[in-house]
Amino acid sequence: MSGIYIHIPFCKKKCHYCDFYITLNKNNVSKLIEAIKFELILRKNFLNKNSIETIYFGGGTPSMISPNYIGNIIKEIKNNFSVNSNIEITIEANPDDISLDNLLKWKKYGINRISLGVQTLNDNLLNFINRSHDKKTAVASIKKISEHYDNFSIDLIYGIPGNRYDKLKNDIKEIIKFNPPHISAYNLTIEKKTVFYNWLKNNIIKKEKEREIIKQFNLLKNILEKEEYIQYETSSFCKKGYESKHNSGYWKRKKYLGIGPSAHSFDGKYRSWNISDNNKYISALNKRIIPNTEEKLSKKMKINEIIMIGIRTKWGIDNKQLITQLKYDILKNQKNTIDKLINDKLIYINRTKIKATKKGSILLDYIAEKLLV
Numbered sequence: 001m002s003g004i005y006i007h008i009p010f011c012k013k014k015c016h017y018c019d020f021y022i023t024l025n026k027n028n029v030s031k032l033i034e035a036i037k038f039e040l041i042l043r044k045n046f047l048n049k050n051s052i053e054t055i056y057f058g059g060g061t062p063s064m065i066s067p068n069y070i071g072n073i074i075k076e077i078k079n080n081f082s083v084n085s086n087i088e089i090t091i092e093a094n095p096d097d098i099s100l101d102n103l104l105k106w107k108k109y110g111i112n113r114i115s116l117g118v119q120t121l122n123d124n125l126l127n128f129i130n131r132s133h134d135k136k137t138a139v140a141s142i143k144k145i146s147e148h149y150d151n152f153s154i155d156l157i158y159g160i161p162g163n164r165y166d167k168l169k170n171d172i173k174e175i176i177k178f179n180p181p182h183i184s185a186y187n188l189t190i191e192k193k194t195v196f197y198n199w200l201k202n203n204i205i206k207k208e209k210e211r212e213i214i215k216q217f218n219l220l221k222n223i224l225e226k227e228e229y230i231q232y233e234t235s236s237f238c239k240k241g242y243e244s245k246h247n248s249g250y251w252k253r254k255k256y257l258g259i260g261p262s263a264h265s266f267d268g269k270y271r272s273w274n275i276s277d278n279n280k281y282i283s284a285l286n287k288r289i290i291p292n293t294e295e296k297l298s299k300k301m302k303i304n305e306i307i308m309i310g311i312r313t314k315w316g317i318d319n320k321q322l323i324t325q326l327k328y329d330i331l332k333n334q335k336n337t338i339d340k341l342i343n344d345k346l347i348y349i350n351r352t353k354i355k356a357t358k359k360g361s362i363l364l365d366y367i368a369e370k371l372l373v
Contacts (some may be wrong), residue, residue, distance in 0.1 A: 001050060001051055001052075001053040001084070001249070001253060001254060002050040002051070002052055002249070002257070003052065003054040003055070003075060003245075003246050003249045003250075003254065003255075003256040003257075004040075004049045004052055004055050004056070004081070004167070004256065004257045004258075005055075005056045005058060005086045005256060005257070005258045005259065005261065005263055005264075005342070006036065006055065006056070006058070006062070006259050006260055006263070007021075007058060007059060007245075007250075007258065007259070007260030007261060007262055007263040007274075008057060008058070008059045008060045008061070008062035008170035008260065009021055009022050009023050009032075009059055009060040009260070009261055009262065009278060010022070010023060010024075010026050010029065010059065010060050010061060010064055011023070011059065011060055011064070012061065012064060012094075012096075012132045013063045013130060013132055014022070014066060014130065014195075015098060015130050015131060016053055016129050016130045016195035016196045017129060017157075017183065017188055017189075017191070017194055017195075017196050018194060018200075019191035019192065019194050019237055020059070020060070020262070021060075021261060021262035021276040022059065022061075023060075023278055025278075026322075028071070028255055028278060028279070028282065029065055030069075031282050031295065031333075032260075032261075032278055032281070032282060033069045033161045034066075035074065035281060035282045035285040035286070036073060036260050037072065037073060037076040038259070038285050038369040039259050039285055039290065040073075040077060040080055040081075041076070041080055042075050042285075042288065042290055042348055043257060043259070043290065044080040044088070044205070045259050046108075046265065046267065047081070047255055047267070048253060050082070051082045051083070051084045052077065052082065052083045052084060052087060053084045053086075053087060053088070053245060053249065053254075054087065054088045054090070054113070054246035054249060055074065055077060055087065055088075055089045055090070055109075055246075056090045056092075056244045056246040057070060057073075057089075057090065057091040057092060058092050059092055060092075061092070061093075061094050062091050062092055062093070062095070063091060063092065063094055063172065064094065064097055067102055067105035067106055067109060068105075069110055070091065070106065070111070071105070071108070071109035071110075071262070072091055074109050074110050076106070076297060078316065083342055087167060088112065088113055088151075088244075088245040088246060089110050089111050089112055089113065090111070090113040090115055090244070090246055091106060091111050091114055091115070092114075092115045092117065092142075092268075093114050093115065093116055093117070093132075094116075094133060095117070095118060095133040095137045095138040095140075095141035095142075096114060096119055096132055096133045096137050096141075097315055098116070098140075098141035098144050098145060100145075100148075102143065103144060103145065103148045103149070104148070104307055107148065107149070112149070112151060113149070113151040113152060113153070113191045113244075114145055114149055114151075114152040114153070115152070115153045115155065115184070116133075116141060116142065116145060116152060116153065116154050116155065117155045117298065118138045118142070118155055118175070119131060119155060119156060120126060120156065120157060120160065120163065120167075120168075120171055120293060121135045121138055121139070121170070121171045121369055122129075122135070122163070122167050122170075122257055123135050123233035124170065124332060125160055125162065125163055125167070128161075128162065129157070129160060130188075130195070141181070141188070141234045141237060142154065142175070142178045143178065146178050146179070146180070146192045146255075146277060147286055150181070150289070151181055151182075151242060152180060152181065152182070153180065153181070153182035153183065153184055153244065154175055154182070154184070155172060155184045155185075155186070156172070156175070156183065156184070156185045156186070156220075157185075157186050157187075157188050157214060158185060158186070158188070158213070158216040158217060158220060159187045159208045159212075159213040160188050160208070161188075161205045161206060161207065161208055163208075164216065165215060165218075165219060167215060168216050168219060169223070169371070172223050173223070174221070176223070176224075176227050176241065177215060177218065179239075180243035181238060181239045182236070182237070182238040182242050182243075183224060183236075183237045183238070184235055184237075184238070185220050185234050185235055185237065186235050187213055187217065187235075188208075190207065196356060201207040204266055204347045215315050216361050217362060218268075218362075220237075221237075221361075224237045228240075230243075230314070231314065232313060232314045232363055233247070233248075233251060233312055233313045233314070234312045234361065240346065246307070250283055251268075251309050251312070251313050251315075252315070253268075253305065253306065253309070255267050255268055255330075256273075258273070258274065259274075259277055259280070260274065260304050261275060261277060261281040262274055262275070262276040263293070269296065269297060269353060270293065270295065270297065271294075271295050271298050272292045272293060272294040272295050273288075273292060273293055274292045274293065275291040275293075276292055281317075294325065299326055302325070302326055302333050303322060303326055303328050303330075304372050304373060306318070306321060306322060307330070307371050307372055307373075308310060308325075308368045308372070310318075310353075311347075311354070311356055311364055311367055311368050312353070312364055314351065314355075315353065316353035316354050316355035317353060317354040317355075317371070318352060318353050318358075319331050319352040319353065319354070327371075330354070330371065331349070331352075331354075333373075334371055337370050337371060338354065338371075340371060341360075341371075343358055345359050345360070345369055346360035346363060346366075347360055347361060347367060356370075
């Protein structure tokens with residue numbers, strides 16, 4: 001089983017925390033869609049005829065382009081790949097793009113899951129992070145989606161400078177009234193080449209203190225667990241049976257094909273990424289060239305990926321996988337470090353898997369760093 005990721009880089013405006021490849025220039029949408037369709041044809045053998053279990057439209061803001069373009073891309077995938085009858089097809093959407101017409105057309109073309117970028121329901125904070133919607137639009141969009149889709153996810157951000165504990169609590173309480181099957185909650189990270197990074201350098205904003213971020217994370221986790229959400233990855237909470245199949249594929253290191261400018265691919269041995277430039281991407285595809293850079297993964301890189309990803313999930317670091325695939329026994333090679341982390345009550349061992357404790361769940365980067373080879 002494999003997945004396909006489609007990167008649609010167009011946005012109405014750039015969020016102050018965003019370091020993804022996006023463009024505000026929408027003059028070449030149709031040319032880009034044609035290039036994406038052609039890349040799908042050129043790379044139809046990349047996944048060795050594995051059945052496609054998931055398709056994910058990310059960005060950027062894929063919801064802002066015509067649903068017909070989305071339908072055309074899905075059709076091209078089905079023409080060139082073996083598609084699972086129970087496929088999960090997700091589109092990322094902004095609240096201001098949620099109309100009845102869009103919802104019905106997406107469903108007609110096969111979209112069966114929506115990931116909605118709400119981030120916060122506080123209008124001052126929405127303006128501060130430069131989102132294009134307000135609280136009223138966000139609430140209305142959640143209501144519309146819940147009336148037409150069984151499977152949808154709400155994105156939230158915590159740790160925003162100025163987003164105090166009580167504001168976040170109000171957001172969560174209001175959102176769970178709609179009983180979303182999935183909630184993704186991300187700690188704000190300030191990356192280079194973002195507005196927030198420049199503001200931080202110039203002392204316009206300050207990072208939230210770590211104790212406040214931990215407090216907000218624990219608030220989120222406690223409320224969602226009481227509402228019977230399962231935390232299956234550090235940022236991902238779902239009702240039973242509603243895990244994101246696509247994202248779970250990443251975390252389980254399944255093969256995936258990334259299509260579009262800046263999209264990444266993984267075939268088990270190599271990782272590659274497309275050029276982050278619309279015009280250069282289109283020009284290359286017009287010449288039948290796939291404009292990507294490829295990196296062969298060393299044994300050490302593969303081991304460290306399994307460690308870094310595994311500790312973040314409910315499945316943990318699978319020592320059986322490490323031994324079978326890479327002939328590396330982490331329980332034997334890292335015995336002293338593992339014993340110390342167990343004594344510190346940060347991890348525990350469940351058969352052949354290393355998992356984080358509740359205490360360790362807020363120190364995942366520290367745990368991973370200790371276990372890396």
